[in-house]
Each structure stands twice: as C-alpha cells, then as structure tokens.
Amino acid sequence: MINWLLKKISLSAIILSIGIISIATADQTIKSDRIVELAKSYLLNQFSQNYSSENIDVTNTRLLPDISFPEGKIDYFINEKEIANIGQYHTIPIIILLDGKPIRTLFVNCKVKLYGNVVTSVAPIKMHQNINREAITLSRQEINSNSKNSDYYQNIEDLVGLRTIQYIPSGKIINAAIIEKIPLVEKNKQVKVVGKIGDIEASIYGTALEKGVKDDIINVQNPSTQKIFSARIIGKNSVELVF
Template identity: 30%
Template structure:
C-alpha cells in the first residue's frame, strides 16, 4: 500500500494539469477471471499498470452480469489516495460487468462420448460403438478458456457400460463433473441364424447369414460363416438370433453303433480290424469299441471319420 501511494504521488507531481489523472468509466466490460480489477472498468490517463491491476470486486458467475456504480469505483480509488481533488472522473455513471463464458451443450456432451468411443473401437476388429443417451442434459455454462474433457466408462472394458462420467476442465481447473446414462451398443457384422436350429443339428450354409447387429451382450460372436457351417448345435438357436460360439460344438466323427476301422501301430507294423462303436466320439476322444472278430471291447482314440486307434 505504501509503495502504491508513493507511485500515485509521483504520477500526481509529474503531471502539470489541474487533474493529474483522468478516470474514464466505461459503460460495459467483459471479464474472464474470478476477480474484477480497476483496469477492467475504467481507462486511466496517463496509464498506470499497477493501479489498473488492483482488485475492485469479485466477478459474477460465468455468463452473468453485475452493475458497478461510479461511486463504488471512486470509493475503492480513495483507498489509494485518489480523490476528486487530484483526479477527474468522466464517462458512464455505471458499468455493466459481464463474466465471459462458454456453454457445454447436450450436443457437445454426445460428441465427447462419441469421440471417446471412436478412439476405443480402433482396438476392435470391425466393430463400432453406438451410445444412445437416456433423457437430456441441460446446457451448462462454464468459464471461458481452454475446455477439455475426460470420459470414464462405468466398466473398464467399456462393453456393458450403461453410464459415462465426464469431467470438464477449463485451463486445467475442474468446472463440471457429470454422469450420462444410456444404452451402449457394439455393432458388428456377425453370424445370425436364418431359421430355428435344434439341438444336435448340423449347421448348413443355408441356415445362417451375416448381419450387422448389437453384440454387446453376446459372449462369443462369430465373424465368419466358415466358423459355423459344419458345426453341431449344442443348444437350440432361434431364428434371427446371434449364433454364440458357446452354443456350438464339433460334430462327432463317430456315431454310436457305427462300424469303425480299428488301427494298431507298433513301429513299422500296422494292424487293422473292424469294430462297432459303443459310443459316439469327436476328434481325440477316447471311446469304447467292440472288436467284431473277438467281440471284446477296447478303448480307442478317435483319429478321423470312422477311424480309431488302439495301443498294443
């Protein structure tokens, strides 16, 4: 304060006019910070940067305005030794001070979530996220400045998230923390049943097709028809239902009661015989087989269609 008074005295002494300082009050002002300083609302002649930087009052909320009377400005200046005897006031009787701002709209929120999901889906093979928000978000007025956002899904893996948290900052300072709920879809071209497929059926090429659908609730979606055709249905699949890999199994290479070729190897020696499968089996399964000649049952490993191998 002492230094400021000395500075004001110097300005007064160095000026030969009747009034050392001219204080011209503006009719309006726009501020971006939390405090209004003297230089925001008046023009000082000759210029005084230190005086202009002195606090006048607290700024209004972003987007809001307040009216400051000339008398209020005069009282603050009196604290620094400026009176009507050594300075001349001119200009408006009052100044309307508005806090600069920017608005976070619902469209902006949707775009921020969409941008986040677009970056995340780069890790996926051809699948695309689509978020459908529930309800609406009112416009949010925040201070002017560099606006940034951090988007956090409800679930770390994103898929299955029903809510996103958005943290907005202006110039590094948090100004809004909000949550948006909705439905998150994961769209991809996958195998879908064209007709009802019963348990035990072998899937044919006419039974399935490729369709772009939401796979967010499917554990093992299949992306190629070749992965499905020829497989056996382990659990019934309805028409238009996504074919889930967990509902398919390899079909048995050997059916119960079928004639099979028994193969026994030892070094260069190869023996073969005919048998009857006592149970069905897939590749590498161990099944019981009855030797047609001896009528004895042996355990054999499935090595191909209607072929089993026994040890001896």
C-alpha cells in the first residue's frame, strides 16, 4: 500500500513539473497545391462573371508549405467579407475546419491577368492625328482588371474617324482616355454665330473660347462688344445662339 502511494505521488509530481501532456495522434497532410487551387478556383469563378475563362490567368505569387493536422474531417471556407474588390493582386483567406471547427487560416497570394482582343496601334500615331484603318489593328493583349469595357475598344470601326489627344507609341492599347471626336470648332478660332427668333434669322462672327463637337455648348465672344454668350455647335465653324 505504501509503495502504491509513493508511485502515485511521484507520477503527480512529474505531471505538475511538465505541465499539460499532449497525446500524440496520427496526422494527415494537406498539400499546399490543394490550398492554392482553392484560391485560384474562387478567383476564376469571380472573374468569369464578366470575362470568359480562356481570358483569365491566375498565378500564385507566394509558395506555401505542406501542413499536417490531426486525423479528422477537413473542410475549407473562404471568408469573402475579408477580400477586397476584384483587382490584379489578391490575398485569399482560406479557413481550414477540422470536424466542423476552424483550426487555422491560410492566406494565398495570387495575381490575376486578364486578356482580350482589343484595338492597338500598328505604328506610332502623332498627337491630334486622325485615326484610319491602316493605323490600328485588333490583337490579344493583357488588359487592366480594374478597367471597364468602355475604357478600351474591341471594334476597329469604332475608332475610325476619331483623333488622338496625345502621342501613341506602336503596339499600345487605345483607350477612351487618349482619343476624342474630331472637333468642329477649335478654341480661339472664328465661328459664324446664327441667331433665330421666329422667322427672323441673323448672323455675326465671333471667337470660340472652347473647342467642341456637334451639339456641344461652348462660350463664344463677340469681338466688337467683348460680351460672352453660349452657343451650340451645329457644323464646321458654325454655332447657334442658346437663349
């Protein structure tokens, strides 16, 4: 009896001296490739709502190690609330559940590239040069994932007859920010000003204070009186008074 008590006291002392005792169990390994594929699949699904899958390329930018967990049922959950707006670079938080309980969150860094057939310049185009069919072509290019479809062109005919507002190097994607309609009225140029009241029509000449295209409202100055008034562009170097 005394020997049994001594053994029990000794075992208790050992437990107290080393703290909590962990009991080893069989482990299971989750390959990093599996985690990365989950992140890629999520991004492909998000982008495929606006782009065809063949135009989406998702790559992992940071390697993850393989991870070991105790035996049990493994599930995965992506917390979409923690993901920023869709852009080029993403960090996808993947929560790992063991038997229904979250045990770890892994962060997968990915880069998304989008491709599309868009209008590009064949050769350099000068500033304020009119665009013709020979100057542009349709080619497959990487496009900015933050861009809207209206930021670039997918039809050559949409650009013919417009002009550039800056120099465009060869092979550059042509977007809405670097082109404009050809102005019918140029700033500081003389314009014919037409005024109509009922059946009465009169005209004078004035100086356009702004450039513009058809139906634009611009300011025009009467060179004799220096008065400034508003007029609508109705043709080449021709405007109509706005009452």
